[in-house]
Amino acid sequence: MKFDRIKEIKKTLPTVPIWQWSATDVALGIRHKAISSTEATKSVLQRIEKVNPKYNAIINLMSEKALKQAKQADELIAQGIILSPLHGVPVTIKDNVDVKGERNTNGGVFKDRVCEGDSTIATNFNTAGCVTIGMTNLPEFAIRWFSENPLFGRTLNPWDESLTPGGSSGGAASATASGMCFIAHGNDIGGSIRYPAYACGVVGLRPTWGRIPQFDPSSPGGRTFASEFFSIEGPIARNVNDIRLGLEVLSRGSIYDQVWVPAPLTYDDCRIKRIAIVTEIDGMSIEPSVKENLKKTAKWLIEDGYVVEEIKLPEFNIAAEVWGKILVAEKTTTIGHYVTDYGSKDVNQAWEGMIYGAPGAKDMREYMLAIAKRDELRRIYNEILDTYPVIMLPVSGKEPFKHGDDLKGNDYFKEVIMPAQIPLLALVCLNYPSMSVPTGLKDGHIPQGVQLFASDYRADLCLQVAEDIERHAKMPFKFD
Secondary structure, three states: OHHHHHHHHHHHOOOOOHHHOOHHHHHHHHHOOOOOHHHHHHHHHHHHHHHHHHHOOEEEEOHHHHHHHHHHHHHHHHOOOOOOOOOOOEEEEEOOOOOOOOEOOOOOOOOOOEOOOOOHHHHHHHHOOOEEEEEEOOOHHHOOOOOEEOOOEEOOOOOOOOEOOOOOOHHHHHHHHOOOOOEEEEEEOOOOOHHHHHHHOOEEEEOOOOOOOOOOOOOOOOOOHHHHHOOEEEEEEOOHHHHHHHHHHHOOOOOOOOOOOOOOOOOOOOOOOEEEEOOOOOOOOOOHHHHHHHHHHHHHHHHOOOEEEEOOOOOHHHHHHHHHHHHHHHHHHHOHHHHHHHOOHHHHHHHHHHHHHOOOOOOHHHHHHHHHHHHHHHHHHHHHHHHOOEEEEOOOOOOOOEOOHHHOOHHHHHHHHHHHOHHHHHHHHHOOOEEEEEEEEEOOOEEEEEEEEEOOOOHHHHHHHHHHHHHHHOOOOOOO
16 A cells, blocks of 8 residues: 555656755655655755856755765654654755854855854754755855855856846855755845845745744854844745745744744635735836736736735835844944955945945934834834735846946945835835745746735735746746
8 A cells, every 4th residue: 555655646746857846746755755865865966066066056065964864864754754844855054054063154254164053044954854955155244135255256147147146145046946955045134035036036935033043053142133133034945835844844943042933834814815016116116027027917816816906105115214224233333344354345345335325323313213113114014914915016126136236336336226125125124024936037037026025924925825926927947
């Protein structure tokens, strides 16, 4: 009977090489012994060997450790033990969180820092039986929407080498899009999950603060307000259900994060059928192709029976300004001198442009009023979300930027880059769960996508709408 069950499972699994499968299919195959974790890991390692020299997404390949973890996962399966829905599935971790025995360089800055313990991210992946195959590239100090640094070099966008893969989780998104992992870990303090997902044509989720625990033994001190409430960990994957599984694994609690919230992953309310769409935002221009893509996506949802109503978001650009007043004020105080002393010319130029384009609070009074304004805005948006459980808007006002666009000077940063990223920054300030969902390709090589957000801890609603979008989009992946 067991043999017959395995045969039936095998019939439902893809016939392409394992590295092209979804995390969902890989986990299913491992769970029912149709494939082994070792087979899946070897398949991904072969893919990495072939394409990573070109894309430079994984900067610390942990082959030996990964194969050892895969063997352990297989041994547990043989004993009938399954640790999680992602048992035995290969994943990656961004190179700015701790993995015991490995370097956490934060974009090549701390090249000699070797971690003595695991972060909550690594712990949750390990206790879920996942296989960590490597660590992914990012910009210095994780403060650019472009992923390159002097130590490890530039990560390329698999779809178009002239485009940024996004930042700061650009390595994670590039690795995912090109088949070098099934689920990648990222983090987001200014769009660093959602923008790389958008640029590389994959799915990226920024959950609500407190959903996924955060702690790195190499940074044992307390966190500032923005680090506590604006910096969020989350999964990047090639499809929506893989994001759901990644969220389930990463959101396991930890005693080391005092703001972790044991909120349920799903709720008992019915499927939503009413959402809002936003095609105009004060303070920014939205490119025609971005607007057309939003309207195309809205039509798909209307075909599925959704009621889609267009709305304006009140003071949304103000929320982005509040992000700057809080975050930039804190970062200039806490890491500004590190950027100056240890950062490259490029990261200093980009940092200067960001400060110029989104100035931080000039004194304590302005900083405190910014936090108060954030609370006021959240009350306003709670009311809107009570009417429209999910809101769809651009990820960015522009198509993915070209490499080096953030090095064109302060005026370009202020007039072009920062306004385009208002949808990313405002949602960090408001701190609702938000996700980037791919919707296809423009001209066969420029990824397109939309952003969804919902009320606190209701990422499940975003996932519901995202799955309906995904079914229509039939997004291809860069597997050649």
